[in-house]
Amino acid sequence: MRDVAERAGVSTATVSRALTGSRRVSGDLLASVLGAARELDYQTNRLAASLRRRQTNSLGLVVPEIGNPFFPALVEAVERELDRSDRQLLLCESRLDSTTECRQLNALLQQQVDGLLVSPCDALKSREAVVATAAKIPLVQLDREVEGSNLDWVGIDDHAGMAAVVHHLAECGGRSVVFVSEEPANSSARRRLKGFLDSAFECEMQVLGVLLGTFSLAWGIEAANRIVSSRPLPDAVVCGNDLIAIGMLRELALLDVHVPEQLMVTGFDDTFLAQCCLPSLTTVRQPHDEIAAKALELLAAKDAVSKSRRKAQRVAVIPSLIIRESTTERANSFAEVIMAGDGTVAERSVLR
Amino acid sequence: MRDVAERAGVSTATVSRALTGSRRVSGDLLASVLGAARELDYQTNRLAASLRRRQTNSLGLVVPEIGNPFFPALVEAVERELDRSDRQLLLCESRLDSTTECRQLNALLQQQVDGLLVSPCDALKSREAVVATAAKIPLVQLDREVEGSNLDWVGIDDHAGMAAVVHHLAECGGRSVVFVSEEPANSSARRRLKGFLDSAFECEMQVLGVLLGTFSLAWGIEAANRIVSSRPLPDAVVCGNDLIAIGMLRELALLDVHVPEQLMVTGFDDTFLAQCCLPSLTTVRQPHDEIAAKALELLAAKDAVSKSRRKAQRVAVIPSLIIRESTTERANSFAEVIMAGDGTVAERSVLR
DNA sequence: ATGAAAGCGCTAACAT
DNA sequence: ATGTTAGCGCTTTCAT
Numbered sequence: 164m165r166d167v168a169e170r171a172g173v174s175t176a177t178v179s180r181a182l183t184g185s186r187r188v189s190g191d192l193l194a195s196v197l198g199a200a201r202e203l204d205y206q207t208n209r210l211a212a213s214l215r216r217r218q219t220n221s222l223g224l225v226v227p228e229i230g231n232p233f234f235p236a237l238v239e240a241v242e243r244e245l246d247r248s249d250r251q252l253l254l255c256e257s258r259l260d261s262t263t264e265c266r267q268l269n270a271l272l273q274q275q276v277d278g279l280l281v282s283p284c285d286a287l288k289s290r291e292a293v294v295a296t297a298a299k300i301p302l303v304q305l306d307r308e309v310e311g312s313n314l315d316w317v318g319i320d321d322h323a324g325m326a327a328v329v330h331h332l333a334e335c336g337g338r339s340v341v342f343v344s345e346e347p348a349n350s351s352a353r354r355r356l357k358g359f360l361d362s363a364f365e366c367e368m369q370v371l372g373v374l375l376g377t378f379s380l381a382w383g384i385e386a387a388n389r390i391v392s393s394r395p396l397p398d399a400v401v402c403g404n405d406l407i408a409i410g411m412l413r414e415l416a417l418l419d420v421h422v423p424e425q426l427m428v429t430g431f432d433d434t435f436l437a438q439c440c441l442p443s444l445t446t447v448r449q450p451h452d453e454i455a456a457k458a459l460e461l462l463a464a465k466d467a468v469s470k471s472r473r474k475a476q477r478v479a480v481i482p483s484l485i486i487r488e489s490t491t492e493r494a495n496s497f498a499e500v501i502m503a504g505d506g507t508v509a510e511r512s513v514l515r
Numbered sequence: 516m517r518d519v520a521e522r523a524g525v526s527t528a529t530v531s532r533a534l535t536g537s538r539r540v541s542g543d544l545l546a547s548v549l550g551a552a553r554e555l556d557y558q559t560n561r562l563a564a565s566l567r568r569r570q571t572n573s574l575g576l577v578v579p580e581i582g583n584p585f586f587p588a589l590v591e592a593v594e595r596e597l598d599r600s601d602r603q604l605l606l607c608e609s610r611l612d613s614t615t616e617c618r619q620l621n622a623l624l625q626q627q628v629d630g631l632l633v634s635p636c637d638a639l640k641s642r643e644a645v646v647a648t649a650a651k652i653p654l655v656q657l658d659r660e661v662e663g664s665n666l667d668w669v670g671i672d673d674h675a676g677m678a679a680v681v682h683h684l685a686e687c688g689g690r691s692v693v694f695v696s697e698e699p700a701n702s703s704a705r706r707r708l709k710g711f712l713d714s715a716f717e718c719e720m721q722v723l724g725v726l727l728g729t730f731s732l733a734w735g736i737e738a739a740n741r742i743v744s745s746r747p748l749p750d751a752v753v754c755g756n757d758l759i760a761i762g763m764l765r766e767l768a769l770l771d772v773h774v775p776e777q778l779m780v781t782g783f784d785d786t787f788l789a790q791c792c793l794p795s796l797t798t799v800r801q802p803h804d805e806i807a808a809k810a811l812e813l814l815a816a817k818d819a820v821s822k823s824r825r826k827a828q829r830v831a832v833i834p835s836l837i838i839r840e841s842t843t844e845r846a847n848s849f850a851e852v853i854m855a856g857d858g859t860v861a862e863r864s865v866l867r
Numbered sequence: 868a869t870g871a872a873a874g875c876g877c878t879a880a881c882a883t
Numbered sequence: 884a885t886g887t888t889a890g891c892g893c894t895t896t897c898a899t
Contacts, residue, residue, distance in 0.1 A: 175876090175877080180884095188884075214560075215890080253606075272558055274562070275561070380790075526871075529868085537895085538868085562892080563875090566892080
């Protein structure tokens with residue numbers, strides 16, 4: 164920077180002002196500074212700038228796992244949203260381990276990120292670290308959250324999503340059902356389980372089983388075998404996420420169980436997988452963009468109000484039910500029905 | 516830090532030495548420093564430390580897209596590898612756009628990362644920015660690379676991978692084939708195309724068509740329709756990656772074309788999708804861990820030797836062919852055959 | 868083994 | 884509008 168100043172015949176302060184635009188600089192000086200900077204291929208050192216300015220223009224994002232396609236989709240939404248401002252995103256993956264998560268959180272703190280978006284991998288084990296972190300810098304929870312704190316959170320209304328699924332199944336004539344999901348260690352798994360049970364009760368649907376493992380293909384496959392080997396078959400299998408449902412669908416086909424004729428299957432998340440399996444998957448769509456936008460908005464708000472202990476904000480977006488082939492007759496394979504949270508119903512063709 | 520020093524009754528220099536272990540500190544002082552640090556919940560400011568030390572202990576990684584499951588898998592491998600040292604990974608996504616990629620590269624430079632791993636999204640358009648960046652800091656290309664530079668690179672031998680696929684198909688009795696892949700704008704797409712053409716020629720296989728679009732499900736679906744509507748069917752369809760193959764498989768099932776009986780299909784990458792579709796997919800496995808490890812090794816080497824212009828290192832790992840149901844009779848749905856690059860053949864059961 | 872002091876590259880008061 | 888100067892929080896000579 165000193166070199167640039169020298170070359171342009173000005174002080175470093177002027178260079179700084181010219182480059183950051185923090186204050187007016189006369190036209191000719193500005194030009195010569197910009198020229199000198201270009202000639203020297205000068206790039207400002209963000210480390211130094213951040214240190215001095217006491218703000219890094221970077222955000223941390225901690226997700227449980229990047230292998231579950233739902234999270235990449237969420238990450239992309241956050242990135243797109245961030246693209247406007249020129250802030251940097253520091254992405255970390257806790258790999259479903261609260262110890263790793265804690266390490267990541269601290270690393271991000273040390274990096275002096277301006278704010279933090281976290282999807283805690285465990286409702287209890289993550290609590291201490293997340294709460295402690297939130298006490299230090301603006302933090303909002305994304306998608307998942309810890310229990311018994313009052314921190315900001317934005318995600319979807321899992322309970323409503325499950326209700327939509329179960330009611331749809333009931334309308335399709337389903338009277339008995341098995342639920343396949345993850346052990347309720349995180350908030351998503353918990354709420355989906357509760358949402359399922361409540362709705363099944365409401366709809367007077369017979370719950371033939373609740374199989375709890377992990378949000379993975381492998382568990383879907385395992386569960387399919389258990390379900391098929393302990394006949395009679397239920398009318399429907401409600402899966403806690405798309406990954407499980409895809410595994411389930413694969414295995415059912417292998418076992419010669421026809422979906423949806425013999426057995427209806429539903430997923431949750433509407434990852435890209437849901438459209439490409441056969442039959443395509445009825446599932447619950449998470450509006451990533453909306454969630455990301457809202458989360459960043461809350462973060463900005465925290466930043467502004469700072470210490471004035473405003474009460475915790477909680478935003479639960481209502482998801483849409485996407486009806487595809489795994490629950491309805493394959494009248495038209497290239498259409499899907501979208502039941503939005505507000506009750507709107509739309510139909511559209513897909514993938515072409 | 517000053518607070519810690521005060522509380523421990525020492526100088527900041529001693530605090531620094533105690534905390535970083537950069538120099539011996541007498542036992543009692545060390546204890547009191549550590550105690551004070553804990554009591555004050557002190558975390559060192561990495562920004563300041565990095566500025567002073569002129570090294571950030573962080574690496575940048577730029578991938579083309581995070582929606583293609585191959586890249587999350589690669590990212591995880593890099594993270595695992597990095598976990599040992601306590602370096603931070605800054606992950607960016609170019610979203611298949613060389614302009615965005617250039618921005619990301621510069622952002623990472625400004626962050627003063629110690630080194631850079633890049634998978635350039637375009638063999639030509641990415642060149643300028645990547646070469647310019649490599650001139651400034653240690654950089655190694657991962658998976659994809661730019662053309663006509665001599666920068667370090669580590670990835671798999673796409674040509675060999677395609678050769679394995681085509682020879683396998685020939686052995687299975689395939690005499691005619693269609694290739695479905697991405698426009699050859701990046702190195703992977705290019706080499707796979709060339710590998711395919713060369714091998715098809717070697718095996719005297721008739722090439723009925725070359726359909727070039729994008730590495731996506733949607734393109735697989737589109738291509739399936741084109742292939743089926745312009746009968747006669749080839750014996751096999753070789754896809755440029757798993758995503759295309761999965762879309763293809765889905766659509767072929769819909770169109771009542773039986774795989775592999777009427778038509779064999781292959782993928783490339785061996786993402787988790789390859790095991791869970793029906794029929795499961797014969798594909799080429801990329802050894803992520805090996806690639807990640809080698810890349811970091813090269814980066815470390817560059818760091819050490821620094822300016823002594825050693826010639827560019829190029830490491831092409833030989834991939835394995837994974838034989839599943841989409842090319843062979845479904846004798847045993849739960850087995851897959853692995854043909855390693857060294858010629859070794861193994862069989863193992865899967866997903867349970 | 869420890870402390871004093873300089874300085875990493877930048878920005879923001881404070882002066883002019 | 885521009886320059887001078889102090890200092891962000893740390894590490895590392897250089898003394899002792």
